[in-house]
Amino acid sequence: LKFQTIADGSVTSAKGFFAGSVHAGFKKANKDLVILYSELKTSAAAAFTQNRAAAPPVSISREIVGYGDVRAVLINSGNANACTGLDGFENARMSQAAAAKALSLKPDQVALASTGVIGVPLPMEVMMQGIPKAVAALGPENGHDAALGIMTTDLSKKEFAVRLTIDGKKVTIGGMAKGSGMINPNMATMLSFVTTDAAVDPGYLKEIVAEVVESTYNMITVDGDTSTNDTIMVLANGMAGNKTINEAHTDKELFIEALYAVNEMLAISIVKDGEGATKLIEVEASDFQNKSDARIAAKAVLNSNLVKTAIFGEDGNWGRIICSLGYSGASFDLNDVRLELANGQGQSVKVFENGLPTDYDEAVVTELLKDTHIIIRVNAGNGYASARGWGCDLSYDYVKINGSYRN
Amino acid sequence: LKFQTIADGSVTSAKGFFAGSVHAGFKKANKDLVILYSELKTSAAAAFTQNRAAAPPVSISREIVGYGDVRAVLINSGNANACTGLDGFENARMSQAAAAKALSLKPDQVALASTGVIGVPLPMEVMMQGIPKAVAALGPENGHDAALGIMTTDLSKKEFAVRLTIDGKKVTIGGMAKGSGMINPNMATMLSFVTTDAAVDPGYLKEIVAEVVESTYNMITVDGDTSTNDTIMVLANGMAGNKTINEAHTDKELFIEALYAVNEMLAISIVKDGEGATKLIEVEASDFQNKSDARIAAKAVLNSNLVKTAIFGEDGNWGRIICSLGYSGASFDLNDVRLELANGQGQSVKVFENGLPTDYDEAVVTELLKDTHIIIRVNAGNGYASARGWGCDLSYDYVKINGSYRN
Numbered sequence: 001l002k003f004q005t006i007a008d009g010s011v012t013s014a015k016g017f018f019a020g021s022v023h024a025g026f027k028k029a030n031k032d033l034v035i036l037y038s039e040l041k042t043s044a045a046a047a048f049t050q051n052r053a054a055a056p057p058v059s060i061s062r063e064i065v066g067y068g069d070v071r072a073v074l075i076n077s078g079n080a081n082a083c084t085g086l087d088g089f090e091n092a093r094m095s096q097a098a099a100a101k102a103l104s105l106k107p108d109q110v111a112l113a114s115t116g117v118i119g120v121p122l123p124m125e126v127m128m129q130g131i132p133k134a135v136a137a138l139g140p141e142n143g144h145d146a147a148l149g150i151m152t153t154d155l156s157k158k159e160f161a162v163r164l165t166i167d168g169k170k171v172t173i174g175g176m177a178k179g180s181g182m183i184n185p186n187m188a189t190m191l192s193f194v195t196t197d198a199a200v201d202p203g204y205l206k207e208i209v210a211e212v213v214e215s216t217y218n219m220i221t222v223d224g225d226t227s228t229n230d231t232i233m234v235l236a237n238g239m240a241g242n243k244t245i246n247e248a249h250t251d252k253e254l255f256i257e258a259l260y261a262v263n264e265m266l267a268i269s270i271v272k273d274g275e276g277a278t279k280l281i282e283v284e285a286s287d288f289q290n291k292s293d294a295r296i297a298a299k300a301v302l303n304s305n306l307v308k309t310a311i312f313g314e315d316g317n318w319g320r321i322i323c324s325l326g327y328s329g330a331s332f333d334l335n336d337v338r339l340e341l342a343n344g345q346g347q348s349v350k351v352f353e354n355g356l357p358t359d360y361d362e363a364v365v366t367e368l369l370k371d372t373h374i375i376i377r378v379n380a381g382n383g384y385a386s387a388r389g390w391g392c393d394l395s396y397d398y399v400k401i402n403g404s405y406r407n
Numbered sequence: 408l409k410f411q412t413i414a415d416g417s418v419t420s421a422k423g424f425f426a427g428s429v430h431a432g433f434k435k436a437n438k439d440l441v442i443l444y445s446e447l448k449t450s451a452a453a454a455f456t457q458n459r460a461a462a463p464p465v466s467i468s469r470e471i472v473g474y475g476d477v478r479a480v481l482i483n484s485g486n487a488n489a490c491t492g493l494d495g496f497e498n499a500r501m502s503q504a505a506a507a508k509a510l511s512l513k514p515d516q517v518a519l520a521s522t523g524v525i526g527v528p529l530p531m532e533v534m535m536q537g538i539p540k541a542v543a544a545l546g547p548e549n550g551h552d553a554a555l556g557i558m559t560t561d562l563s564k565k566e567f568a569v570r571l572t573i574d575g576k577k578v579t580i581g582g583m584a585k586g587s588g589m590i591n592p593n594m595a596t597m598l599s600f601v602t603t604d605a606a607v608d609p610g611y612l613k614e615i616v617a618e619v620v621e622s623t624y625n626m627i628t629v630d631g632d633t634s635t636n637d638t639i640m641v642l643a644n645g646m647a648g649n650k651t652i653n654e655a656h657t658d659k660e661l662f663i664e665a666l667y668a669v670n671e672m673l674a675i676s677i678v679k680d681g682e683g684a685t686k687l688i689e690v691e692a693s694d695f696q697n698k699s700d701a702r703i704a705a706k707a708v709l710n711s712n713l714v715k716t717a718i719f720g721e722d723g724n725w726g727r728i729i730c731s732l733g734y735s736g737a738s739f740d741l742n743d744v745r746l747e748l749a750n751g752q753g754q755s756v757k758v759f760e761n762g763l764p765t766d767y768d769e770a771v772v773t774e775l776l777k778d779t780h781i782i783i784r785v786n787a788g789n790g791y792a793s794a795r796g797w798g799c800d801l802s803y804d805y806v807k808i809n810g811s812y813r814n
Contacts, residue, residue, distance in 0.1 A: 053733030053741050083729055085762040118726035119764040226734040305712070306809055313810025319525040322490055326460030327633040334460050355492040357526040396806050402713055403720025
């Protein structure tokens with residue numbers, strides 16, 4: 001293999017990255033304020049929610065990443081600082097300034113991310129008292145604590161890191177993410193932070209991160225709802241000592257592959273822990289006319305409540321898959337479509353071909369669907385473009401969690 | 408009032424329309440084969456699913472309506488004749504020919520619609536034996552039987568009719584519809600048939616039906632999945648004796664209003680009976696820049712699983728509504744948005760304004776949400792365009808019905 005998974009890897013596995021994670025009081029218990037810090041100047045690239053009601057921390061971070069040198073990220077869980085009006089912006093600016101001061105940085109070097117309850121003012125006393133504690137807690141071993149600190153009601157922390165060699169130098173890429181959690185009133189926010197000690201040209205990093213995001217975070221879905229706070233950020237501080245990775249670097253593909261792997265792993269861990277999820281659903285869309293068609297086809301299948309409930313019920317209801325392909329907007333001729341259901345154990349059954357269901361054995365399909373990893377292979381027989389996407393089933397628990405019974 | 412609801416109205420309330428409805432055997436029990444017949448030549452207008460995997464009856468009816476004179480519609484429930492390949496087309500053509508022969512019509516005068524199980528060949532013996540029985544059952548009083556015959560697992564039949572006066576002549580518009588039902592493997596198909604004895608110019612009818620469909624059937628959603636078999640058809644046979652309604656007719660607005668009312672009522676009855684629905688959700692989107700923005704905003708709110716589950720749980724989680732508006736693609740400034748929650752009893756609470764939640768009483772919202780008709784009023788403060796849309800909540804029963812437990 002070209003790169004190795006680091007056992008116990010985290011967002012501080014890469015050289016020169018520190019994390020501090022404390023319980024400040026945004027949540028009743030558990031860590032809820034995190035500072036991620038880089039010793040050296042970084043190249044930064046990010047992707048943010050396209051939601052028009054984007055929260056103040058998103059607007060501010062978007063600006064900061066544009067400027068260039070992100071040295072720290074201040075992240076709180078338990079309050080999203082969304083739909084909080086002008087005060088929300090002022091509170092975000094004040095938090096940023098306080099963190100910058102405590103870290104001896106300029107405000108424009110500190111990015112922000114918030115997740116949790118919306119429409120409730122950010123409790124500034126909690127924030128102001130928490131910041132120095134989080135700074136005091138900064139350390140190179142605290143990645144796992146950071147992954148815990150950004151959780152809302154995620155059932156498990158999400159972190160992953162790999163090691164590779166570039167220019168004879170040991171390069172590390174590590175990251176943490178959080179997914180769909182529930183606070184009342186809530187929304188499911190996706191946050192992901194990836195750090196690397198590789199030296200990467202800032203413009204080139206933006207380019208490759210944009211591509212990686214398209215194939216990973218933008219190909220996962222829990223319920224099709226895009227939050228006001230979604231943030232993905234990649235920071236590279238160059239401490240590995242490799243020659244700066246750019247378009248001309250001979251090992252650029254290896255780096256991209258490793259960066260892709262870390263982000264794919266984090267993205268998949270988010271849907272695996274989707275609200276009420278009992279099964280990971282993977283769609284492999286192949287032989288479409290173009291990448292965009294393959295992607296919208298995969299997303300339509302993954303977003304279909306009818307497909308999601310069928311998988312939950314372990315019902316091989318392929319008609320719903322064909323139906324969702326049909327309204328996806330992707331171009332294909334039904335007579336060319338081949339559909340295969342498979343699982344994580346390597347079992348697979350072709351259920352549809354040449355415009356007709358095949359003569360498959362229903363019992364085999366039912367057996368196959370008992371696995372917790374279901375793979376739907378859609379071949380459009382219409383070109384050479386492919387895409388993969390990931391989602392989860394729709395269960396009673398999704399309804400229960402999101403129905404927010406207060407009694 | 409300009410027009411009156413007909414108590415006990417149906418698809419055969421208008422003069423010269425007959426229905427025959429029998430149990431042919433597509434379903435184990437209950438009526439499942441319907442012929443709708445007009446004594447005289449009709450003006451016909453229709454709208455069909457945009458699904459690329461559209462079923463043969465849809466393709467054939469689309470063609471027929473294009474030709475002009477639809478004299479009959481053959482409708483079966485229990486088998487959708489979708490994903491059935493070339494044989495599916497041949498079976499549809501054969502059914503059409505048999506119905507035409509039994510009715511002494513040309514095949515091109517008989518439209519088709521099917522709903523039910525997909526990927527299973529249409530049982531032609533059942534069809535061929537059923538057709539003469541349905542023809543024998545034709546009568547002007549059988550509208551209610553027809554509404555029963557097109558149901559799959561709809562919990563109640565859906566029909567509505569109104570009477571109005573045009574050119575001193577009594578004009579009737581009546582219709583029937585079916586919504587999201589469940590057969591295993593299934594898909595939820597929407598069928599709607601509206602008849603009128605008004606004389607309407609065929610080109611003008613197509614024009615106004617297209618507009619009415621945009622504001623009614625295209626503004627309802629149960630789960631965002633568009634079926635392979637959706638069909639809406641309006642037939643006008645002129646037996647009322649009015650002067651032909653066209654662009655120049657002085658009473659055209661009255662006719663459109665009445666046509667709209669019948670279709671809106673049928674459309675709403677479909678979402679009310681949505682799978683697992685416990686509440687009707689209505690969205691009034693107003694003061695958007697243009698109609699298209701108002702519509703996509705309303706649809707985004709109605710399609711959000713997070714909004715749907717919150718309403719099911721009677722949780723006034725307005726943040727999810729703002730969030731879905733944010734990703735809808737509609738243009739607005741969050742600071743201009745006003746959001747009001749209301750119910751069918753006339754209670755309402757303003758929860759968001761000027762970019763901030765208002766100082767509302769949570770207990771009042773909770774109380775208000777106990778009603779079975781919830782109205783979400785979104786004002787974008789950004790223009791003069793408005794739209795209304797209807798959906799339903801997402802309940803445990805939706806998951807149960809669609810999980811299709813076989814044990």
